Amino acid sequence: MSLIVLDTVVGGYGGAPILNGVSMAIDKSDIGVVVGPNGAGKSTTLKAIFGLLKVTGGSILFKGKEIANSLPDRLVPMGLSFVPQEKNVFTSMSVNENLEMGAFTRRDDFSDTLAWVYDMFPPLKDKRRQPAGELSGGQRQMVAMGRALMSKPDLLMLDEPSAGLSPRYVIEIFETIVSVNKAGVGILMVEQNARQALGFASKGFVLASGQNRFTGTGAELLADPDVAKSFLGG
Amino acid sequence: MDELIFFINRVLISGTVLGSIYALGAIGVTLVFGILRFAHFAHGDMMTMGAFTAFVLASAFAAMGFSAPVPIAFIVLPLAMAITALLALGIDKGFYAPLRDRGAKPVTLLIASIGVTLMIQGLIRLIFGSSTRQMYVAGEAKDIFRIDMSWAGGTRPISITEPQVLMFAVTFLAVLALHFFLTRSRLGKAMRAMADNAALAQVSGINTQLVVVVTWVIAGSLACLAGTMLALDVALMPDLAFNIVLPIFAAAIVGGLGHAYGAIVGGFLIAFAETLAVFNWTAVLRPLNTILPEGWALPPNLALVPTEYKLTVAFIILVVTLLVRPTGIFKGAST
Amino acid sequence: MNAVAAPRKEPNPVRRAVLLFAAMFVLVVGLGYVQGTASIGLLLVQAFAYALIALGLNIQWGYGGLFNFAIMGFLMVGGASVVFVSFPVNMSFWNSDGPLLLGRALIAFLIGVALVFAARRADRIGIRGRWKTALTVLAWFVAYIIYRSQIDPAAAYIEANAGFVGGLGLHPVLGWVFGGLLAALIAWWMGRICLGLRTDYLAIATIGISEILRALIKNMDWLTRGTAAVAPLPWPTPIPQDFQANGVPIAESFIYARFGFLALLIAVLAVVFVLVQRAYGGPWGRMMRAIRDNHIAAASMGKNVTGRQIELFVLGSVLMGVGGAILVTFNQIFDPSGYQPINHTFLVWVMVIVGGAGNNWGVLIGALLIYIVWVISDPIAQLLFQGLSGWTSAIGWGAIPEIDSRALQMRVFVLGAVIALALRFAPRGLIPERTGEARR
Structure with missing residues (x-):
């Protein structure tokens, strides 16, 4: 049984639906990458899973339970975590406090998770007392991911983790994502750097107009001439 | 020496008293703004409501034959604070939460809070009448401590009243407790997180409803604390705090809306600005008359602003701050 | 899905307005029957004066989305103006040294203005940044000292020898006009400095300025x-x-006089109403609503947003100044200590919210209704209290003391409850603004 299964999900912000039937399935061992043109509903899919907009049709099963329209304070304890694209750190709070906020829903001792996150993102260790707002873009992205990992999720969702980062950091972030996945966390991410991301994706989804267009492994999609022509810029 | 004593009595002590009240009020205003994003105008009347709650409890305790070395109204404070916090939660449930759930703009909530202001004011006067009362129930006396200064050559004592001493103590404790709450506790950090970035707080799984409840509990209980201490120092009247809600807003804005520490600094800043502006400097500088040449004697009144404009000082600071630095004097408001 | 939403069933606004006005007419006639024609004249004059003021707020808030919590301040400015223009000339002031001393204070004031102005231009001679700020603050301080050094003795002299400046003895209507002009001037200055602020900050800033105006008018004994x-x-x-x-009997003389005043007031209100209503439908009103609903888009289309907003703010405030002047003329007394934000600023806000921001007919009915509710909650509360008091005496708790002063507070509670209920259950008011044109 897959970790999360989306079955023809329909949803939007109250007006005309943005998602017109999106389906996907991700396992704990997967890195799923969602690509597609602007306005295809990539970020909207992640937000729909996370209860940030109204799902009006279809179903979302997480660990076999229906979670459509559940709010984050229920989803996070279930093992779901989300890194928004923008404004994804608490700028006035220290790095350490940012990470603690990620563990808000946990009532157990999370010091080992904290140590694990600092191991995953060594640059943060020296800046743990510094306000997150003073960090560079790449380091902020690390804080954001670290925060999301603090709840020990089974599925980590990332909305364009590489947006606005310099190429060096993009590689670093992608490498971290792969190693997070190796540590047993399923990944579902939206990416603009489609070629690069599909390169390490175990599952790829091409969306257009709120619907699935192509689905396959990352390698398959990269090799598909139709995908390459329409969505990967030739 | 007497001049210095006069200065201590008139500026240092009364400025600190006023500053404590402003600071406690402004913390509530600033927290509510930080979490709920609207200017809660009814905060002054929440203070009055808290003071009346303490008064009713104190009268009831006194009627049961209870007495203590400190004013009963002070003893019942924890209970009064709890009741005011509950009332604050009730007001939120009844008037603000439905508007929030509808996605109303902050300005609609601001107008709603004016409605709440009027209702509280009307109710208090309907129930208690408009007379002025003493918070010292059942014939308690307001102690005045006079610190003899003759050892330093002063002829007059430094005088400070019992409620003022208590006020300094509880303000200090409240600020300290708030500091530890915000920096050490899980919920306190969650509050700061939500004030910083409400959307991300929600995404992190922080129970935002719970944070809202905690905010009202803190704002309500601090309002009760401030109102009761103010009423103990002056007297209990229905417009006790409505008159100072603007200086409190001035304090919160000067400190940067949403910043608890800024509110404390802002409170004392506004209070001392008011106190110093109406202070008659001749009283302190009079010894200079002996060395000043003939005809250059200091005028009998050398205050920067006439006393009747005391509150106006706060309004001017408020307006100037809004125009020059609406984010407050400290850097980086996160709005 | 349901992208093409079924047209919302809204009651016909015209029929609704006609019904509401008919109900209002019946209410007024009924009240007149109970309370007497003279007191209904009193009530109507004040209600219509408030309607004029509420139209002013509707221009600002309804048309432009501009927050103004300084209504009380503008009413006071209007009141003080009409005193200055229409009160009989005080010869003991003009025959004293008062005018001379005031003239010197005026010169001191102008010197102060020049100093501040010069300091703000200091960058022209190379003083910049921190130094310029310091210089500006210093200039303000020096200007303040210079002005105080002249105005304080002048004020003391006038208060001791002549009481106060007195008036000019001109026609009251000129006083209303002057009240409008002075309000316009103050509104222009306020608009220049405040309108860039976010809405909630603007609310607090305007209420602060309103309180400053009140403190000044209340304490400038030599002038007011x-x-x-x-x-x-x-x-x-x-x-x-x-x-x-x-030879008219006393009871009837009040009826004649009050209805005579009412006729003049209604004429003024009618002219203003027609102008304001036409402006709303015209290109100017459309532009204003465009700015209100999306000022960024309007600005990107080349509209001078701030300039237009200042226009609205000034226009609305003129009506407030005139309304304040009319109220003072009608009451024949100007008492600065009688002004309170609750009675003046918030009452008008409730009128606009309940009536329907953006719709002049709605605001008109809101003003009349809320003023009547405001006035009659006192006697109704008295009746309630007396009933309650009889009951408490009967069961041995004793009568309720101070019924009069308590009952007077009922209206404050009712006002607050009306705001809270209206925002929750009828946020668009009794006669909502018609926003449908664009869709049809």
Whole structure:
């Protein structure tokens, strides 16, 4: 049984639906990458899973339970975590406090998770007392991911983790994502750097107009001439 | 020496008293703004409501034959604070939460809070009448401590009243407790997180409803604390705090809306600005008359602003701050 | 899905308005029957004066989305203006040294203005940044000291020798006009400095300025006689005593006089209403609503947003100044200590919210309704209290003390409850603004 299964999900912000039937399935061992043109509903899919907009049709099963329209304070304890694209750190709070906020829903001792996150993102260790707002873009992205990992999720969702980062950091972030996945966390991410991301994706989804267009492994999609022509810029 | 004593009595002590009240009020205003994003105008009347709650409890305790070395109204404070916090939660449930759930703009909530202001004011006067009362129930006396200064050559004592001493103590404790709450506790950090970035707080799984409840509990209980201490120092009247809600807003804005520490600094800043502006400097500088040449004697009144404009000082600071630095004097408001 | 939403079933606004006005008419006639024609005249004059003021707020808030919590301040400015223009000339002031001393204070004031102005231009001679700020603050301080050094003795002299400046003895209607002009000037200055602020900050800033205006008018005894109050002020129409002099019985003289005043007021209101209503439908009103609903888009289309907003703010405030002047003329007394934000600023806000921001007919009915509710909650509360008091005495708890002063507070509670209920259950008011044109 897959970790999360989306079955023809329909949803939007109250007006005309943005998602017109999106389906996907991700396992704990997967890195799923969602690509597609602007306005295809990539970020909207992640937000729909996370209860940030109204799902009006279809179903979302997480660990076999229906979670459509559940709010984050229920989803996070279930093992779901989300890194928004923008404004994804608490700028006035220290790095350490940012990470603690990620563990808000946990009532157990999370010091080992904290140590694990600092191991995953060594640059943060020296800046743990510094306000997150003073960090560079790449380091902020690390804080954001670290925060999301603090709840020990089974599925980590990332909305364009590489947006606005310099190429060096993009590689670093992608490498971290792969190693997070190796540590047993399923990944579902939206990416603009489609070629690069599909390169390490175990599952790829091409969306257009709120619907699935192509689905396959990352390698398959990269090799598909139709995908390459329409969505990967030739 | 007497001049210095006069200065201590008139500026240092009364400025600190006023500053404590402003600071406690402004913390509530600033927290509510930080979490709920609207200017809660009814905060002054929440203070009055808290003071009346303490008064009713104190009268009831006194009627049961209870007495203590400190004013009963002070003893019942924890209970009064709890009741005011509950009332604050009730007001939120009844008037603000439905508007929030509808996605109303902050300005609609601001107008709603004016409605709440009027209702509280009307109710208090309907129930208690408009007379002025003493918070010292059942014939308690307001102690005045006079610190003899003759050892330093002063002829007059430094005088400070019992409620003022208590006020300094509880303000200090409240600020300290708030500091530890915000920096050490899980919920306190969650509050700061939500004030910083409400959307991300929600995404992190922080129970935002719970944070809202905690905010009202803190704002309500601090309002009760401030109102009761103010009423103990002056007297209990229905417009006790409505008159100072603007200086409190001035304090919160000067400190940067949403910043608890800024509110404390802002409170004392506004209070001392008011106190110093109406202070008659001749009283302190009079010894200079002996060395000043003939005809250059200091005028009998050398205050920067006439006393009747005391509150106006706060309004001017408020307006100037809004125009020059609406984010407050400290850097980086996160709005 | 349901992208093409079914048209919302809204009651026909015109029929609704007609019904509401008919109900209002019945209410007023009924009240007149109970309370007497003279007191209904009193109530109507004040209600219509508030309607004029509420139209002013509707221009600002309804048309432009501009927050103004300074209504009380503008009413006071209007009141002080009408005192200055229409109160009889005070010869003991003009024959004293008062004018001379005031002239010197005026010169000191102008010197102060020049100093501040010069300091703000200091960058022209190379003083910049921190130094310029320091210089500006210093200039303000020096200007303040210079002005105080002249105005304080002048004020003390006038208060001691002549009481206060007195008036110019001109026609009250000129006083209304002057009230409007002065309000316009202050509104222009306020708009220049405040309108860039976010809405909630603007609310707080305007209420701060309103309180500053109140403190000034209340404490400038030499100009306004302060808390000692000025009375009696002349009317533009015959006062009851004029009718009595012609042999009209006292009771009827009040009816004639008040309805005479009412006729003049309704004429003023009608002219203003037609102008404001036409402006709303015209290109100017459309532009204003465009700015209100999306000022960024309007600005990107080349509209001077701030300039237009200042226009609205000034226009609305003129009506407030005139309305404040009319109220003071009608009451024949100007008492600065009688002004309170609750009674003046918030009452008008409730009128606009309940009536329907953006719709002048709605605001008109809201003003009349809320003023009547405001006035009659006191006697109704008295009746309630008396009933309650009889009951408490009967069961041995004793009668309720101070019924009068408590009952007076009922209206504050009712006002607050009306705001809260209206925002929750009828946020768009009794007669909502018609926003449908664009869709049809």
